[in-house]
Amino acid sequence: MNWFFEAFSTAIGKKLLMAVTGLGFCLFLLIHLIGNLTVYGGPGVFISYVTHLHALGPLIAVAEYGLLFFAVIHVSTGLLLFIQNRRARPIGYAVKRNAGGRTIGSATMPYTGLIILCFIVIHLLNFKLIDQTPQTVFNTLTNLFSVLSYILVYTAAVIAVAIHVRHGFWSLFQTLGVNHPKYMPFIQGMGIMFSLLIAGGFGFIPVYIGFIA
């Protein structure tokens, strides 16, 4: 097993860890978004979705521990890469201009990542680690979205996720060695579409709750 951990400690091994866990989170985001679309069906549909989801029992537990495991790897490897990469250039440039490769997404990965991590903690505290019996989960949702400061925090997190995914999506394919001039433009386009979908899909929920529902 030693060779296994050794392989993942190389410069590329660490990238692979980021890519595979990142792919997992992209899939999770997609499933989470599809599930959340039931909000637009009103309290009945949303509550029935949540009940059905929780009825999956052990499957949900496996998914939760899996996601937690992925998160530990993604965050710790990301932190290690951040520190190592900063150390690789102890004296910076007086003047540095981008040549055209860098995007807002790629330049801010560690910071958007940190924002997302903070939001996940808040999100779990609000929905997962509280007693949901005194009220329905739909009420929790509407209560939270009636507070302006929460809406702002939520919107900031959604934007951070979209920016993070904008770089993360195509980047994970590049890391996994899937880059060819034939299809890279398609993957790049998919990444932008996916981040817009995430931003729109999640971002519209407070608007719907506040003005439409």
Place this chain on the structure above:
Amino acid sequence: MTAKTISLTLKVWRQGRGEKKGCFKTYAARNISTDMSFLEMLDVVNEELTKKGEEPIAFDHDCREGICGMCGAMVNGRAHGHQKETTLCQLHMRHFSDGETIVVEPWRARAFKVVKDLVVDRSPLDQLIQAGGYISVNTGGAPDGNAIPIPKKTAEAAFEAAVCIGCGACVAACPNASAMLFVGAKVSHLALLPQGRPEAARRVQTMIRRMTELGFGNCSNEAECEAECPKGISIVAIARLNRELMKAEFL
């Protein structure tokens, strides 16, 4: 045809040999022909400095025709200046305007120590080559050049990577000071050809480990390297490097 001339203000990083610290000094470059290259412009400035009894600005150069990889500096925050696929020796002064201020700095990376002024020690790139960027040729009669057929497409892909001149601009431009494009170019060049296959797995494993030991950073797919590479090497080479490492470690 009368040559156009421009005058510039240069802010150049000066650091004495063996000194830990340096600083920017300002120089005037007067009546510079726009037909000159950036290095020729520095020659003119150096001539004046020498006449005044001052130490000329040290910079690396050799072929001055864009093929050796010796030259290179950050010009206004861009590796080899702002012209695409151009080395510093091939960057012409017609791309600058009269009265402009230009900031000139050496490559910055933990792995590249400043030797003097704009000269950095790029021997870590040689050490990367020593870690596996070669094919072992055993003694014996010279093999027939066409004994092993290689498809044209493969030969061209290998050549696209082989054009790397080892200038280090990719490291200098990379926000993480990573040498992935350089390593990717070497690994691609050799792994694509049948002669390079026998050692392909060991090569990629030792080179990637050596890269970290030498103090280069990790790639985060910023793609600044491909934008600055004077030879236009694409990060497709890095994707191939990743594939080669996965094959070597897990297959």
